[in-house]
Amino acid sequence: MISSTTLSIVGALVLAAGAAAQATAPQYGQCGGQGWSGATVCPSGWACTVSNQYYSQCLPGAAAPSSTPATPTTPSTPGGGGSPTSTASAPGSLPTLVSGNSFIRAVEDPNFHQYLRSEVEGTASDAVLGDYTTAAQFQITGGQLIQEVADGTKLYAVVEGRSDPSVMKLKMSWSTEPASGANAGTFVFSGDTVEWSIPTIQRPQTNAWLVCPDAEGNKDVYINLGAYSYMTPAGCADETIHAYTGATPTP
Known part of the structure; x- marks a missing residue:
């Protein structure tokens, strides 16, 4: 049987992960890529643009956000x-x-x-x-x-x-x-x-x-x-x- 303490810890971890995903990356900051666990949302007017499979960056007036490059x-x-x-x-x-x-x-x-x-x-x-x-x-x-x-x-x-x-x-x-x-x-x-x-x-x-x-x-x-x-x-x-x-x- 799972204790209430364990459930509380799991819930906190899930909420923390969700908060990290919704945090806003800085202008020209990293926002995605293989293994990236930081912010994936860019400031208003900026978009998360793929450079390679390991690195995506917040750029102004760029293409739609993505963390997995097609090209x-x-x-x-x-x-x-x-x-x-x-x-x-x-x-x-x-x-x-x-x-x-x-x-x-x-x-x-x-x-x-x-x-x-x-x-x-x-x-x-x-x-x-x-x-x-x-x-x-x-x-x-x-x-x-x-x-x-x-x-x-x-x-x-x-x-x-x-x-x-x-x-x-x-x-x-x-x-x-x-x-x-x-x-x-x-x-x-x-x-x-x-x-x-x-x-x-x-x-x-x-x-x-x-x-x-x-x-x-x-x-x-x-x-x-x-x-x-x-x-x-x-x-x-x-x-x-x-x-x-x-x-x-x-x-």
Whole structure:
């Protein structure tokens, strides 16, 4: 026979678990993922957005909440992922995410929800942030950040070499060949944040990026070798860039 004391303890545990599930996670805080037992509800106007099977995050204006990803981002391990059949969408429609890929976007002003792509779409050109309607799709495999083009072409992120220690930002572009040597380094997803490192350069923050418009107004993407939001070059904006695995990009 179960004692009244035992029933009281069980009831308290159930109520505590229910309270934890209904607690509100902070903005940009974790809200789900495999093994997560904390808050799963986001503040008003924010949604619990899947980054991978282990991590979901409260993001503004994001897709519907979920703690089990239908299209997880590819882990940054050699040999992961595969070529998509196509990333193309019908004319006038939004890009549709291919399983195993991620969109990558900024989440701070003045480039909130601007998406990573090539300056000339689908070609080996400068890396820029652009409108959500032209968002490209990506995987990180073996430390390489790979843009998956609709025709099956792979474009690899290449970071310019550092000419001397006074240089504090390195431009990123896309190449049809994998990055190597001084133009390589290692890309990883840390949670949903894109980070870059290379043994020859010590960075205070491996997730620090800069967006600096060129003369034509293209929002060129640079690796920031300094601290985030410190001594920002004139005309540039500090950014972090994040994976997003909603079915379509959001503005």
